[in-house]
Amino acid sequence: MTSIIAVDFDGTIASYADGWEGWDVVGEPIPGALEFLKALHKAGHRIMIFSARARAPEGKKAIEEWIVEYGLDDIIEGVTHEKLPYFSLIVDDRAIRFEENFRDILKFILKFRDDYSPDKLKEYHGLSKKT
């Protein structure tokens, strides 16, 4: 059965080892990413890129150019920053799978150490103080 699989960009299929360097600065493919995307497509699934980078026109353009550069334009249907209701599954380096067990998720989060601070994110993305 065909599903629409939403795939994150930074840190999932494109290297994000250097962190945020601007809307139009994107990393090389993570090893295995191109093969993964091609195998998904071959298995009959539809693929969309779901990335906050696509929130800005220059970020969306950078992802679209990356897709063309790596020959994926025939297999990736689009790029969006919106979580769309028809996504069947989401592949993301920042996600935790919820399986009706909040205890394990809480334990994981409490141990988690991050290099993204809210202040840094505001600086990167120009987010308001409310976000």
Ligand SMILES: [Mg+2]
């Ligand atoms: Mg990511």
